[in-house]
Amino acid sequence: MRRLILTVYVSAALAVLLGAATGWSEELKIGAVGTLSGGGTEWGLALQRGVTVAFDEINAAGGVKIGGKAYTLKMIMYDDAYTAQGGTTAATRLVNVDNVKFILGPIGSPPALGVVAVTNPAKVIALTNGYSPKILTPESKYSFRMQIPTDYFAPAVARWLRQTYPKVVKVGIISPNDAVGQTLAPLHVEAYNASKFDVVFDEKYDRGLKDFGPLLTRMMARGAQLLELDGNAPGEAGLMTKQARQLGFKGVIIQTGGPGLEEIIRVAGPFAEGFLSYDLFDPTDPGVQGYVKGYHAKYTGPVPGLSVVWFNAARVLHEALKKANSLDVDKVRDALENLGGTPTIFGPVRWTGKERYGINHQLLHSFLISEIKDGKVTLKARVEAGP
Amino acid sequence: MGLRALVESAGAGLRRRRWLWLGVLGALLVAWPIFIHEVFFAYIATLMLLYTIGAASLHLVLRTGHLSLCHAAFMGLGGYTSALLTTRLGWPFALAFLASGLVPAAVALVVGPILLRLRGVYFVLITFTLGEIVRLVLNEWKSLTGGADGIFRIPPPSPLLVDKRAYYYFALAMAAICVGVIARILSSQTGRYIDSIRESERLAQSSGVPILRFKVMIFAIACGFVGFQGSLLAHFITFVAPGSYTFSESLNLLVMNVIGGMGGLAGPLIGAAFLTALPEFLRGWVELQRVLYGVVLVLVMLFVPGGLIEIGRRLLSTGRS
Amino acid sequence: MSVDLLVPIFFNGMSLSAIYILVALGFTLVFGIMRVVNFAHGEFAMMGGFWLLFLLNWLPLTYWVVLPLAAVLVGVSSLLPEQFVFRPLYGQELPSMIAALGLSVVLAEGAVIVFGVHERNIPSTFQGLFQVGRFTFPEDRLVVMAIALAALAAFWAFVRFTRIGLALRTVAQDREIAEAQGIDTRATYRITFFLATMMAGLGGALFAQIYALSPYMGSVPLMKAFIIVIIGGLGSVPGAALGGVLLGMSESFLATYFGASVAEFTSFGAIILLLVLRPWGLLGTPEG
Numbered sequence: 001m002r003r004l005i006l007t008v009y010v011s012a013a014l015a016v017l018l019g020a021a022t023g024w025s026e027e028l029k030i031g032a033v034g035t036l037s038g039g040g041t042e043w044g045l046a047l048q049r050g051v052t053v054a055f056d057e058i059n060a061a062g063g064v065k066i067g068g069k070a071y072t073l074k075m076i077m078y079d080d081a082y083t084a085q086g087g088t089t090a091a092t093r094l095v096n097v098d099n100v101k102f103i104l105g106p107i108g109s110p111p112a113l114g115v116v117a118v119t120n121p122a123k124v125i126a127l128t129n130g131y132s133p134k135i136l137t138p139e140s141k142y143s144f145r146m147q148i149p150t151d152y153f154a155p156a157v158a159r160w161l162r163q164t165y166p167k168v169v170k171v172g173i174i175s176p177n178d179a180v181g182q183t184l185a186p187l188h189v190e191a192y193n194a195s196k197f198d199v200v201f202d203e204k205y206d207r208g209l210k211d212f213g214p215l216l217t218r219m220m221a222r223g224a225q226l227l228e229l230d231g232n233a234p235g236e237a238g239l240m241t242k243q244a245r246q247l248g249f250k251g252v253i254i255q256t257g258g259p260g261l262e263e264i265i266r267v268a269g270p271f272a273e274g275f276l277s278y279d280l281f282d283p284t285d286p287g288v289q290g291y292v293k294g295y296h297a298k299y300t301g302p303v304p305g306l307s308v309v310w311f312n313a314a315r316v317l318h319e320a321l322k323k324a325n326s327l328d329v330d331k332v333r334d335a336l337e338n339l340g341g342t343p344t345i346f347g348p349v350r351w352t353g354k355e356r357y358g359i360n361h362q363l364l365h366s367f368l369i370s371e372i373k374d375g376k377v378t379l380k381a382r383v384e385a386g387p
Numbered sequence: 388m389g390l391r392a393l394v395e396s397a398g399a400g401l402r403r404r405r406w407l408w409l410g411v412l413g414a415l416l417v418a419w420p421i422f423i424h425e426v427f428f429a430y431i432a433t434l435m436l437l438y439t440i441g442a443a444s445l446h447l448v449l450r451t452g453h454l455s456l457c458h459a460a461f462m463g464l465g466g467y468t469s470a471l472l473t474t475r476l477g478w479p480f481a482l483a484f485l486a487s488g489l490v491p492a493a494v495a496l497v498v499g500p501i502l503l504r505l506r507g508v509y510f511v512l513i514t515f516t517l518g519e520i521v522r523l524v525l526n527e528w529k530s531l532t533g534g535a536d537g538i539f540r541i542p543p544p545s546p547l548l549v550d551k552r553a554y555y556y557f558a559l560a561m562a563a564i565c566v567g568v569i570a571r572i573l574s575s576q577t578g579r580y581i582d583s584i585r586e587s588e589r590l591a592q593s594s595g596v597p598i599l600r601f602k603v604m605i606f607a608i609a610c611g612f613v614g615f616q617g618s619l620l621a622h623f624i625t626f627v628a629p630g631s632y633t634f635s636e637s638l639n640l641l642v643m644n645v646i647g648g649m650g651g652l653a654g655p656l657i658g659a660a661f662l663t664a665l666p667e668f669l670r671g672w673v674e675l676q677r678v679l680y681g682v683v684l685v686l687v688m689l690f691v692p693g694g695l696i697e698i699g700r701r702l703l704s705t706g707r708s
Numbered sequence: 709m710s711v712d713l714l715v716p717i718f719f720n721g722m723s724l725s726a727i728y729i730l731v732a733l734g735f736t737l738v739f740g741i742m743r744v745v746n747f748a749h750g751e752f753a754m755m756g757g758f759w760l761l762f763l764l765n766w767l768p769l770t771y772w773v774v775l776p777l778a779a780v781l782v783g784v785s786s787l788l789p790e791q792f793v794f795r796p797l798y799g800q801e802l803p804s805m806i807a808a809l810g811l812s813v814v815l816a817e818g819a820v821i822v823f824g825v826h827e828r829n830i831p832s833t834f835q836g837l838f839q840v841g842r843f844t845f846p847e848d849r850l851v852v853m854a855i856a857l858a859a860l861a862a863f864w865a866f867v868r869f870t871r872i873g874l875a876l877r878t879v880a881q882d883r884e885i886a887e888a889q890g891i892d893t894r895a896t897y898r899i900t901f902f903l904a905t906m907m908a909g910l911g912g913a914l915f916a917q918i919y920a921l922s923p924y925m926g927s928v929p930l931m932k933a934f935i936i937v938i939i940g941g942l943g944s945v946p947g948a949a950l951g952g953v954l955l956g957m958s959e960s961f962l963a964t965y966f967g968a969s970v971a972e973f974t975s976f977g978a979i980i981l982l983l984v985l986r987p988w989g990l991l992g993t994p995e996g
Contacts, residue, residue, distance in 0.1 A: 037676075037677060037820075037825075041820075041825040041826075042825065042826050083628075083630055083631070084537070084624075084626055084628055084630075084631075085624060085631060088624060089430075092426075092427055092430055093427055093667075096425060096426040096427040096430075097425065097427045109536075110628065110630070113539065113626070114626075117539075117625060117626070132536065134536070134539065177526055177527070177535065177968075177969070178526075178535045178630075179534075179535035179536045179537075179628070179630075180535075181535070182529065182534045182535045182536065183536065203967050203968065204968065204969070205968040206523070206526075206968060206969070206972055208927065208928045208931070209968065210915075210919040210920070210928060211720065211723075211724055211919070213716065213720035213724075213960070213964075214717065214720055214959070214960050214961075214962075214963030214964040214968075214971075215963060215964075215967075215968060217713065217716050217717065217720070217964050218963070218964050218965070218967070221713060234827075235827035235920050235922070238827075238829070238920070239919055239920060246837065246844070246846040247716065247844070248844050263826065263827060266827075266828055266829045267827060267828075267829040267920050268829070269829060269831060269832065269835070270835060454802060454805075501980075501984050504984070505983060505984075505987055507801065508739075508745055508801065508942065509983060509987045511745070511805075512934060512938055512979075512983060513979075513980060513983040513984075515934070516976055516979050516980055516983070517980070519976060520973075520976050520980075523969075523972060523973065523976070527969060638809065641806070642806065642809075645802075645803075645806050649802075675821075677813060677817040677820075678813070678814055678817040678818055678821065680810075680813055680817075681809075681810040681811065681812070681813030681814035681815075681817065682810065682814055683810070684806060684807065684809060684810025684813070685793055685807050685810035685811055685814065686810075688797065688803045688804075688806050688807035688810065689792075689793070689796055689797070689807065692800075692803050
């Protein structure tokens, strides 16, 4: 009898201790930077929501287990106002005031350049985006890019276009006269030239322009058969599509970038029919469907296409933390670099970039080409990336 | 002695012993980093100090009775000059810094005679246009300015100044010098002349000094100083881009003057500190932050047009019966 | 210089001008009568767009009723700011400009909070393309031009032939004399503001239909209004019309032949020249 009581007591005590140990979870602060004011707010929100869905999932499953301890992931996000100075200030605050060691974001090149200027010297890991080639250099020891940039997908798209539209030769490119437009236009020119297209029109307009009639007329006078809209915000791309069709343009319209399909449908209405775009969001993929479910559990409205990139990025960070089994930045960085093959929503992790940027910190993934048909986004083709 | 009387005598004492208060302020500015080690505070404080230079220089222009909406464009000229000379030509910082004041001043000397002929809202409009032209040029002239991307990896003035806290002291010294010079100008014969021009141009003309030439000189000095701020900012943030020198930045400098109070030099200094810190205080509510910014502007104009200085004065004189 | 190009250029130019003139007119009116540079004017245009969206979604009335209603609602919405923000500051150039700036931030950012920041499209009532020979003209733009013209004509008639219009003109010329004659200047200011913002709202609603609607869209019409008003003359109503046409046509022409940057630089250069040589614009009056 006494032995029974003793056993019960000891088991109860053990149970309580065990329960308390697994119930204790410390908070692990993860920084996030994105545009939450001004024109780029949709992207900032996409980042915020994608990461939140990922974190909620991970925390619901018990958090991140590192060195025997369980950590709840908590995101601390600051606005970068889509400027370099905003990125710097947000990163400085995260690193110096909130003491984070891992940052997700930002999306645009100007703030991304600002952020990595702070995080790399401070030995803080940053998983960023941004199409500018200047974002990854041999000095980017602690920063990684989580989405393939234009110099990776533009050539692949041009090749696909060459195969799909053999009669089209003359290309027109209209871009905004800002950092994005100025960086991307030459990349597209190169990609199109490599696939035996002839770029007959490559011009820029100053931001704020809404009436592209004169520019489009000018382009059509040169005989363009395909209009490339990369670099343009979805609103402007939608307007250009609408106005081009209204002016009688019958050629192919594509945005090898973005993607901003939902907004283009909203803005261009029926004139968006046939619009092609680079896309990342494959609703037929079971992994993506799982994400969509998680998204709709928390938010209403259509899923922002870019948010899936950040859902993925958050998950990749989680995998690296698990693999490193430590919060030490160098160890996590090494774990990230060695994550090759780990399955993610975009296929297995593949790092590339050594020849082009001097460091293998570019995440490689395949993508899609979507088309707007009957007012809806439909999948047109799957393409492998590669310069 | 009641609290009221205490406050009242403090107010009276304030006005009498200005140098004492300046000394206390100076000591505080020098000493606080010893007690507060957060690098972020040094970062914001440095920004505040650098903006006092620009705001004070705009105050010079405002004192002549002209409202300029292109002041940030001259800041950009200074910032780009300094960036280009150090990154492309390898010039030492000291020389590049000097050039960053001279280039905007020279441009001001050239365009000044055209601009300063106009007054009132016409001057506002032409400076707005000039600001846009400068922005366009910075954006378009890719081979020189790097286009919309700007110029990155601008070296610090010296390896000692990579540390943000060290840069704070550097900025403190530079700001003290610049603001000191501006204060000296305003309290001298030149300053009195500036005020007389603003109050009545015709009357000032009768005292013999050619008005337009004088206004251009003051304008050039102001543009030179904001060019200095441009350079110091450029080497602090380590990049320059056309987007940093737009109309909204010019507006910022103006609002610093307005919210601080346009009556004297203290106004823009306080306004610069206040406006640089404000976004950081409101960071918790990003969307509300911007609405509040607008609300504050309206409320200040309606109820406290003398700005924060006026609020301060009113508070100190509440002791009077 | 083919006709093939000239026709679309001309049409483009006119449709641009129409909307800009509506906005610029209100801007110059407020300056002419109250000497206020209303930096928030673009936001009233933006409001017109949002009222239109709101009404179209909630009222089952035809477009021809909803559109003017949206404009009127903007006018009504402007009475509050007129009374509490602008009226206390009439006569003070700098403070009123800054207060207007603050107001524009409040309106734009407030719209962001209420409606979200993304751009929307107001489904166009007129989707068709009007064919004349080998030229296609989008129906929606034709309608917009017609409406703008009608509104301008109505405004001109109002100012010219009604009592209130006479009061407006008198106050614009000399406030003291107007008061001495018994004209209620306060009411005049209210009416001016109402009319000005109503037209801006109409312009904004039309703009939102052809282009896109977003909380920040007000800054573009405001910039254009500045330029038009410099060309035409601050305070001059026919000047705003003339300036609008000149700006729209030259932008269209230059951008089509030489590209967008040339068009922009040219318009800036022209503005500087005008401000230096003739700051009161083509049709304004030089100030004493």
